[in-house]
């Protein structure tokens with residue numbers, strides 16, 4: 001079990017919704033494609049905000065470990081997620097909301113101009129699914145850090161994902177300890193690394209940051 005277990009369920013659910021959304025492209029004339037592109041990508045964004053808030057809420061509850069009565073009321077997942085959607089992300093190097101609009105615009109252009117518009121629709125669907133999966137990973141990671149911080153955790157240990165996407169940088173970070181305010185950005189897209197609390201009995205030295 002990693003903090004991304006719920007994330008994977010959310011991503012699968014959303015991918016099924018994209019299947020339904022992109023079936024709305026039924027004709028490839030310019031006006032229709034532009035209209036339907038706004039319809040689809042507006043829903044993509046609304047769905048992302050809704051599901052990300054649900055995911056963030058779940059990750060927060062799971063990782064908020066102290067039992068203070070204010071724990072639930074002081075964390076607003078919808079606000080937290082919206083701030084993330086509007087912030088520049090140093091790993092992806094874009095703002096999620098802007099990237100959705102860029103993807104919409106490319107979708108419309110490619111479907112209108114292509115000789116094989118059906119393939120362009122399928123490609124656009126895969127690309128927005130990947131962008132969304134990345135956002136859900138980021139929501140998970142940032143919510144995890146927020147929950148630990150709100151629980152009074154001061155130091156965390158980097159845990160490198162044991163998957164095939166793991167890069168050299170990720171590998172070298174495994175086990176390193178950071179102050180909770182100085183956790184580095186993820187080194188690459190679809191990085192599934194995470195952090196865990198450092199216990200009082202931990203004798204490792206703090207990494208230089």
Ligand SMILES: [Zn+2]
Nearest residue numbers: 170191192193
């Ligand atoms: Zn990683």
